[in-house]
Amino acid sequence: MKLEDLRKIRERASKDLNLRKGDARVHVVIGMGTSGIAAGARDVMAAFLDEIGKRNLADTLVTQTGERGLASSEPVVEVRIGGQPTVVYGEMTADKARRVVVDHVVNGNPVSEYVIEVRD
Amino acid sequence: MTRRLDVLVCSGAACVSSHSAKVREALTQEISRQGLGDEVRLVETGCMGPCELGPVLLVYPDGAFYIRVQPGDAAEIVEEHFLKGRPVQRLLWEDPEARRIAEKRKLVPFFEKQSKIVLANCGMIDPENIEEYIAANGYEALGVAITEKTSEQLIQTIIDSGLRGRGGAGFSTGLKWGFVAREESPTKYVVCNGDEGDPGAFMDRSLLEGDPHSIIEGMAIAAYATGAAKGYIYVRAEYPLAIKRLRTAIEQARHEGLLGERILETGFSFDLEVRIGAGAFVCGEETALIASLEGQRGTPLPRPPYPSTVGVFGKPTLINNVETWANIRHIILHGAEWFRSVGTDKSPGTKVFALSGNVCNTGLVEVPMGTTLRELVFDIGGGIPGGKGFKAVQTGGPSGGCIPAEHLDTPIDYESLKALGTIMGSGGVIVMDEDTCMVNIAKFFLDFSCDESCGKCIPCRIGTRQMKGILERITEGQGRPDDVGKLRELASVLKATSLCGLGQAAPNPVLSTLEHFADEYDAHIVDHRCPAKVCKPLIRYGIDKSQCRSCDVCRKACPVEAISGTPGGGPYVVDDEVCIRCGSCADVCPFGAIHVAAGAEVSVAVPGNGAI
Numbered sequence: 137m138k139l140e141d142l143r144k145i146r147e148r149a150s151k152d153l154n155l156r157k158g159d160a161r162v163h164v165v166i167g168m169g170t171s172g173i174a175a176g177a178r179d180v181m182a183a184f185l186d187e188i189g190k191r192n193l194a195d196t197l198v199t200q201t202g203e204r205g206l207a208s209s210e211p212v213v214e215v216r217i218g219g220q221p222t223v224v225y226g227e228m229t230a231d232k233a234r235r236v237v238v239d240h241v242v243n244g245n246p247v248s249e250y251v252i253e254v255r256d
Numbered sequence: 257m258t259r260r261l262d263v264l265v266c267s268g269a270a271c272v273s274s275h276s277a278k279v280r281e282a283l284t285q286e287i288s289r290q291g292l293g294d295e296v297r298l299v300e301t302g303c304m305g306p307c308e309l310g311p312v313l314l315v316y317p318d319g320a321f322y323i324r325v326q327p328g329d330a331a332e333i334v335e336e337h338f339l340k341g342r343p344v345q346r347l348l349w350e351d352p353e354a355r356r357i358a359e360k361r362k363l364v365p366f367f368e369k370q371s372k373i374v375l376a377n378c379g380m381i382d383p384e385n386i387e388e389y390i391a392a393n394g395y396e397a398l399g400v401a402i403t404e405k406t407s408e409q410l411i412q413t414i415i416d417s418g419l420r421g422r423g424g425a426g427f428s429t430g431l432k433w434g435f436v437a438r439e440e441s442p443t444k445y446v447v448c449n450g451d452e453g454d455p456g457a458f459m460d461r462s463l464l465e466g467d468p469h470s471i472i473e474g475m476a477i478a479a480y481a482t483g484a485a486k487g488y489i490y491v492r493a494e495y496p497l498a499i500k501r502l503r504t505a506i507e508q509a510r511h512e513g514l515l516g517e518r519i520l521e522t523g524f525s526f527d528l529e530v531r532i533g534a535g536a537f538v539c540g541e542e543t544a545l546i547a548s549l550e551g552q553r554g555t556p557l558p559r560p561p562y563p564s565t566v567g568v569f570g571k572p573t574l575i576n577n578v579e580t581w582a583n584i585r586h587i588i589l590h591g592a593e594w595f596r597s598v599g600t601d602k603s604p605g606t607k608v609f610a611l612s613g614n615v616c617n618t619g620l621v622e623v624p625m626g627t628t629l630r631e632l633v634f635d636i637g638g639g640i641p642g643g644k645g646f647k648a649v650q651t652g653g654p655s656g657g658c659i660p661a662e663h664l665d666t667p668i669d670y671e672s673l674k675a676l677g678t679i680m681g682s683g684g685v686i687v688m689d690e691d692t693c694m695v696n697i698a699k700f701f702l703d704f705s706c707d708e709s710c711g712k713c714i715p716c717r718i719g720t721r722q723m724k725g726i727l728e729r730i731t732e733g734q735g736r737p738d739d740v741g742k743l744r745e746l747a748s749v750l751k752a753t754s755l756c757g758l759g760q761a762a763p764n765p766v767l768s769t770l771e772h773f774a775d776e777y778d779a780h781i782v783d784h785r786c787p788a789k790v791c792k793p794l795i796r797y798g799i800d801k802s803q804c805r806s807c808d809v810c811r812k813a814c815p816v817e818a819i820s821g822t823p824g825g826g827p828y829v830v831d832d833e834v835c836i837r838c839g840s841c842a843d844v845c846p847f848g849a850i851h852v853a854a855g856a857e858v859s860v861a862v863p864g865n866g867a868i
C-alpha cells in the first residue's frame with residue numbers, strides 16, 4: 137500500500153464516520169410519531185435511506201422527530217439544505233420519497249406538488 | 257441502505273465492569289426485533305470519560321448522551337429514540353447543578369471546558385477497527401513524515417512544538433529524540449512506557465484501550481526520525497484489555513502495510529512488539545523498565561548513561577510515555593505553531609487527567625495546560641459530593657503532594673505545580689474532602705513507596721520504612737515531640753541519596769502535607785487528636801445521654817459487645833477499651849445519639865453537632 141492508497145481507504149471509510157461528525161449538507165427529518173408510523177413513516181424512512189445509500193450521498197443525514205401537530209398530513213418529512221429555507225413535505229410515500237431524493241436533494245429543486253409548508 | 261444512527265457503547269474498563277456488554281447485547285436484540293438492523297449500528301469505543309456514570313451510550317447524529325443504562329432500558333431506548341426519534345429523557349445526562357437535561361454532548365459541562373486532542377478518538381471510534389482510525393485522519397502523519405520529511409525536520413518540529421514528556425518529569429520530547437538520532441549505532445529502539453503504576457491513574461490505560469493506533473503511529477514516526485527499526489510497548493499485566501487491543505491494532509497495521517517491511521512502499525521498515533510487565537511501580541522508571549523488558553529483574557541503574565545512549569540490549573533507546581506518543585501525530589499534522597497555541601508558553605498542549613476521590617464527576621478529562629485546579633475540580637469535576645467542604649487535591653501520586661484550598665487558582669503546568677511542592681506526575685488527580693486526614697494520606701503514600709521500593713539502595717529501602725514507622729506511630733497517638741524533625745531529616749537524606757526517582761520523590765507526600773497541614777501533625781502528636789476523625793486509635797465513640805432512648809439497636813449492632821444497657825433503662829454506654837471503632841453503632845442509631853470525638857480529652861456531650 138502506498139500513501140495514495142491509504143488516502144483512498146480514508147475517503148471510503150470516512151463516509152462511515154459522517155454520522156458522528158454532524159456537519160452534513162442536507163438534513164432529512166422524518167416525523168416518526170405514533171400517527172406518522174401508522175400512516176407509513178417507516179416505509180418512507182426506508183425509501184430515503186435506500187435511495188441515499190444507492191446514490192452514495194455521504195453529505196446527507198436522515199434523522200427522525202416526534203409528532204408535530206400535522207396529523208392530517210402524515211407522514212411528514214422536512215428537508216433542510218445549507219442556508220436555504222426548510223421545505224416540509226406531507227402525505228409522503230416511498231415513491232414520493234425517492235423522487236424527493238432525486239429532484240430536491242441531488243438537483244436542488246423542491247418537488248412543489250408535495251410541499252405543505254416552507255419555513256425560514 | 258444508509259445507516260442513520262451510530263450508537264457508541266463505551267467499552268472502557270470502567271464501563272465493562274459495570275456490565276456494558278450486557279447492555280450492548282440487549283440493545284442488539286431490540287434493534288433486530290424492531291427491524292432496525294440496517295439503519296442503526298452499535299459501535300464499541302474506548303473510554304468516553306465520565307466513568308462513574310457508566311454504562312454510557314452516545315447516539316449520533318443527535319448527540320444524546322445516556323448514562324447508567326441497564327439492560328432493561330434497551331427496549332424503551334430502541335423503540336422511543338431509535339425508532340420514533342424521542343430520546344428517553346430519564347436516562348439522559350442531567351447536570352447536577354442546573355438540574356436541566358443536557359441532550360447534546362457539547363452542552364454537558366463535563367465536556368464543555370475540555371478540549372480533546374489526545375482523547376479525540378477515545379469514545380468516538382471503534383479501537384478494533386483500523387479503518388475508523390484511518391478515517392479519522394489516522395496514519396496520515398506517518399505517511400507524510402516518511403514520504404516528505406527528513407529526520408531533522410521532524411525532530412525540529414517536535415522541539416519547536418515545546419512538547420514535554422507526559423510521564424512525569426516533563427523533559428523536552430524533541431531534545432530527547434535528537435539525542436537518540438545523534439547516536440551512531442546500526443541498532444536503536446523506541447519504547448512506549450505504559451507501566452502506569454500511580455494509584456488512581458488510568459489515563460494511559462484508557463488511551464491504549466481507546467485509541468491504540470495513535471500510539472503505534474507516534475512510535476513509527478519517531479522510529480523513522482531517530483533511525484530505529486524495532487519498538488516495544490511495555491504494558492502491565494493488569495491491563496488485559498489494553499494488551500488485547502494493542503495486539504489487534506499491531507496485527508491490523510501490519511496487514512495494511514503500516515508496520516513491517518517497507519512501510520507504505522518506502523524504504524522505511526519498523527515493527528512493534530508488546531511486552532508485558534508484572535506490575536511493579538518501579539518498572540515505570542525507565543532503566544528498570546528496560547531491564548524488565550530484556551527479561552531481567554526490574555531494578556533501576558544509575559544514570560548516566562541515559563537510555564538514549566545505553567538502553568534496550570545496550571543500544572540507544574528512545575523511551576516516551578503513552579500520552580507523549582499520542583500527541584506526536586497531531587503535531588506532525590497541524591504543526592508546532594498550532595500545538596503552541598494550546599496551553600501555556602512553557603507547557604504547551606493539553607494534559608489528560610484521571611479525576612478520582614471525593615469529586616462528583618470522576619473519570620477521564622483532557623484540558624489545556626494552564627487550566628486552574630479550581631476549574632478542574634469544581635467546573636469539570638462538579639465539586640465535592642454530599643455537600644462536604646473541599647480540603648486538598650493530590651497530584652503526582654506517591655511522588656507528588658497535596659495542594660490546599662488557598663492554591664486552587666493555580667494554573668496547571670509543570671513549573672506552577674513544582675512551586676507548590678508537588679509534581680504534574682502522569683496525571684492522577686485525587687480530590688479530598690474535609691473528612692480526610694492528611695497525616696493518614698501521607699502514611700498511605702509512604703506505605704505504597706515502602707512496599708514498592710525495589711530494595712536496591714539503602715536510603716530508599718530503609719528510609720521509607722523508617723518514615724512509614726514514624727507516621728504509623730503518629731496516627732496511633734504515639735507520636736513523639738521530635739517526630740516532625742525526624743521526618744524532615746529522613747526526607748532530605750532520601751531525596752539526596754536515593755538511586756532512582758522512587759526513593760528521591762517518596763518523601764514528597766510527607767513534606768507537602770507538613771508544609772500545608774502542619775497543624776494536623778501537631779494535633780496528632782501533641783493533643784492526641786485526629787481532627788478529621790479518621791485515625792482509629794485516636795477517635796472515641798460515645799453516646800449522648802440526652803439523645804439516647806435506650807432502644808437497644810446499637811448494642812445489637814456492635815460486633816464486639818462494647819455497648820451495654822437495657823432496653824428502656826437509661827442511656828447506653830460504650831466501653832472504650834473494647835470498642836474497635838468500626839462505626840456500626842453510629843450507622844444504625846435512629847436518633848443520631850452516637851458521636852465521634854476527634855480525641856480522648858474532649859467531652860462527647862455536645863448535642864446536635866457532635867463532639868469537636
Ligand SMILES: Cc1cc2nc3c(=O)[nH]c(=O)nc-3n(C[C@H](O)[C@H](O)[C@H](O)COP(=O)(O)O)c2cc1C
Pocket residue numbers: 420421422423424425426427429449450451452453454537538539540541542543575576577578580581682756757758
Ligand atoms: C518510580 C518511577 C515510576 C515511573 N513510572 C512511570 C510510568 O508509569 N509511566 C511513565 O510514562 N513514566 C514513568 N516514569 C518516568 C520514566 O522514568 C520516564 O521518565 C518516562 O517514561 C519518559 O517518558 P516521557 O519523557 O514521555 O515522559 C517513572 C519514573 C519513576 C522514577
Ligand code: SF4
Pocket residue numbers: 538555556708709710711712713714716717754755756757758759760
Ligand atoms: S531508590 Fe528505591 S526503588 Fe529506586 S533503586 Fe533505590 S531502592 Fe530501588
